[in-house]
Amino acid sequence: MTRRETRPGPRGTGEERFIRLLPQIEERLARAARGLPAAEADDFRSFVLLKLIDGDYRILRAFRGRASERTFLTVVVRRLLLDYRNHRWGKWRPSAEARRLGPLAIELERLIHCRGWTPREAVAQLVARPDVGAGRRRLKRIADRLPQRPPRARLGEEVLARLPSASRADERLIDGERSALARRLEAALDGALRRLSAEARLLLKLRYHDGMSVRQIARALGREPRPLYRRYDRLRRRLRRRLEEAGVGWRQAARLLGRAEGLTVDYRVET
Numbered sequence: 713m714t715r716r717e718t719r720p721g722p723r724g725t726g727e728e729r730f731i732r733l734l735p736q737i738e739e740r741l742a743r744a745a746r747g748l749p750a751a752e753a754d755d756f757r758s759f760v761l762l763k764l765i766d767g768d769y770r771i772l773r774a775f776r777g778r779a780s781e782r783t784f785l786t787v788v789v790r791r792l793l794l795d796y797r798n799h800r801w802g803k804w805r806p807s808a809e810a811r812r813l814g815p816l817a818i819e820l821e822r823l824i825h826c827r828g829w830t831p832r833e834a835v836a837q838l839v840a841r842p843d844v845g846a847g848r849r850r851l852k853r854i855a856d857r858l859p860q861r862p863p864r865a866r867l868g869e870e871v872l873a874r875l876p877s878a879s880r881a882d883e884r885l886i887d888g889e890r891s892a893l894a895r896r897l898e899a900a901l902d903g904a905l906r907r908l909s910a911e912a913r914l915l916l917k918l919r920y921h922d923g924m925s926v927r928q929i930a931r932a933l934g935r936e937p938r939p940l941y942r943r944y945d946r947l948r949r950r951l952r953r954r955l956e957e958a959g960v961g962w963r964q965a966a967r968l969l970g971r972a973e974g975l976t977v978d979y980r981v982e983t
Contacts, residue, residue, distance in 0.1 A: 726769025
């Protein structure tokens with residue numbers, strides 16, 4: 713019997729498969745996030761978990777056993793890393809000069825134009841990386857030769873934590889008419905939610921948007937339920953305080969959080 717014939721096929725529902733594969737997913741996430749700042753690595757982890765949960769575990773349900781689960785997960789996480797970079801920073805291509813100068817120039821240009829760093833900051837970042845093996849002077853000479861390009865619009869936390877546009881909210885809330893209540897709710901939620909981490913927004917999506925119980929969320933994410941209940945209590949208190957400071961009642965905001973898709977933060981990951 714060949715190795716291909718002995719590979720296990722898909723087992724269980726999407727949720728069961730997610731829970732069973734979570735240790736392997738976490739292992740691949742850790743590898744893919746090497747070199748990322750801690751905050752960005754946390755965002756990437758939440759991004760991937762959200763994508764794997766999205767659509768009733770659509771990605772995991774697509775596995776048909778034609779490759780090993782390890783290979784399947786490795787490919788999925790690598791592709792999601794590319795999606796994450798495109799989603800967070802926008803699609804980017806190195807200049808012809810950077811390609812001509814080689815990998816160091818491409819990495820410098822990426823840091824400058826995708827992350828909005830100054831050439832000096834980009835050089836310092838690469839000098840500190842043990843895998844680069846190039847000195848400050850050499851990197852500075854390369855950076856000086858890169859063409860000046862218009863700054864890119866940064867698609868970082870602003871996109872991940874923004875509410876949808878006013879027109880989209882109006883269509884769902886008041887059939888195209890903008891009301892003072894809708895504006896106040898939108899502004900208050902915008903201010904409160906943009907202060908939350910990507911993980912906190914993921915938790916809010918699963919609870920209020922997807923309607924999952926805390927126990928279901930704990931099981932899906934491999935967490936203990938009791939600490940997660942406390943986490944939700946802290947999140948609710950924090951949001952309620954921020955919203956009440958803005959003159960918005962918690963019940964109004966909670967209804968908005970759980971209303972039609974797209975009304976809260978940009979939970980869905982577009983690729």
